[in-house]
Amino acid sequence: MRLWSRELWRIAWLATLGVLLGWLLDAPGLGLAAGLAACLFYHLRQLLALFQWLTLHPQDEPPSARGMWGELLDRLYRYQKSQRITQSRLRATLARIQESSEAMRDSVVMLDRHGDLEWWNSAATEMLGLQTAHDRGQHITNLLRDPRFISYFNACEYGEPLTLTSPIDESRILQYQITLYGDDERLLMARDITRLHRLEQMRRDFVANVSHELRTPLTVLSGYLETYSDLSDQLPPRLGRGIGQMQEQATRMQNLVNDLLLLSRLEIDQGGKDHQPLDIKSLLESIRRDALALSGQQHNNQTHNVQVIIETEAQLIGSEPEIRSAVSNLVFNAVRYTPVGSQITLRWTTMENGSAYIEVVDNGEGVDPVHIPRLTERFYRVDKGRSTATGGTGLGLAIVKHVLLRHDAQLHITSRPGEGAQFRCVFPATQVIHQ
Structure with missing residues (x-):
């Protein structure tokens, strides 16, 4: 002034x-x-x-x-x-970022808000075949034309990565991950997971082959044990008790092998061929009868209180054997891990957004929330001693997870110690036929 x-x-x-x-x-x-x-x-x-x-x-x-x-x-x-x-x-900062990105083994691609290519490192040239002279300014879907990648890119839901083959080398398996930043700009990263994919495939093949090879000797062993069990009155008491215990363990091994084979099939087979509208009411009633039979068998004819609640006439599109297996695993777990006389409820209902869910709720001891993120892992047990005593294989919830993945569904688990547990299988609107 x-x-x-x-x-x-x-x-x-x-x-x-x-x-x-x-x-x-x-x-x-x-x-x-x-x-x-x-x-x-x-x-x-x-x-x-x-x-x-x-x-x-x-x-x-x-x-x-x-x-x-x-x-x-x-x-x-x-x-x-x-x-x-x-x-x-x-x-100087940008130069350091570019130098560090160039040193990375993973592909790094910067896209503008329209999805056009702005910059990429040399690994992207090697993995994705991007060429500086011709591809700069091109839309990413013009170069990565796989329909699954296009759907993934346009959905703008990048919580989970996408696994596809390389566009220039089909023997190479890449894992794509997109991150939003700035003014709707995107950072695309591609990682070569060929070795991990092969190791995973080897693991699947190993489990499937071993499980299949174990099936025949277990069948033979169980057959002979059943024959000896029928003649238990002619055997010494100590030998009879041993045959009974061997029969129980053989049955447990057969259940484990069957679950492993089912998991292997769910992982390898793409599924969808036998999807059709399902009568959920009759399906849940059938599972209810099986649960009461299991409850009576385990608790000397004392059963749980199992009820089915149908709140909608909507039909679910899916595979009847797979849905039966998933829901049965949830209900049988509720029978195994809750005291006799506990209330178990199976519910089928729809939501406002058109989706629907099958829910299994019990009023048992519940689970500490710290265990919930790992419940669907194979062989993960909250209480190893109790799980072994109930005869579970530790694969039930893993089977549930894979079945739901094949139906584009999600498993939501809610539980607290002393407040029971709620397992909800949520199916998208595309899998539901509303009456």
Whole structure:
């Protein structure tokens, strides 16, 4: 404000001087005009100097000036200097980011808000076949044309990665992960998981082959044990007890082998061929009868209270054997791990968004929430001693998870110690036929 006041006083002084000179020449108006013209000329000259400095020599020091123009030029010079320092730092940071990205073995691709290619590292050239000269500015789906990738990209739901073969080498397995940042821009990363995929395939083949090979000797062993069991009254008591125990363990091994074979089939087979509208009411009633039979068998004819609640006439599209297996595992677990007489409820209902769910709820001991994220892992047991005593294989919830994945469904588990457990199989609207 002080500089501005000085500038106003300078203009007033020049105007007054012009008027006085004009008055001496008997032309005060002309003198005033001459004073204001001198002031305007001064400011235009300073403006020209500023323009020439900014356009012709921006790196040099500003031209010398006094008053408000001098302060303005100094401020502009300091601002330019700070901006150059900031830009230099940003360029150095960007160069380090690009250098580190170049050193990565994983592909890194930067996309703008429209999905067009902006920058990528050399690993992306090797894995995805991107070429700098031709592909920059192209939309990513013009180069990665797999329908599954296009659906994944357009869905904008990047919580889980996508596994596909490389577009330039079908023997190479890549895992794609997209991250949103900035103004709807995307960072695409692709990782080579060929070795992990092969190891996983070897594991699946090993489990499937071993389980299949165990099936025949177990069948033979169980057959002989059953024959000896029928003749138990002719055998010594100690031998009879041993045959009974061997028969129980053989049955347990058969159940384990059957579950392993079912899991292997669910992992290998894509599924969907036998999907059809299902009568959920009759299916749940059948599972209820099986659960009561299991309960009576385990608790000397004392059973749980198992009920079925149907709240909608909607039909579920799916595989009847797979859905039966998934829901049966949930209900049988409730029977095994809750005291006799406990309440177990099977519910089929729809939601406002068109989806539907099958729910299994019990009022048993419940599970500590710390265990819930791992319940669907193979052979994971909350209480190993109790699980062994109940005859479970530790594969039931893993089977449930894979069945639901094949139906685009999700398993939601809610439980607390002493408050029972709730297992909800949520099916998307695309799998539900509303009446």
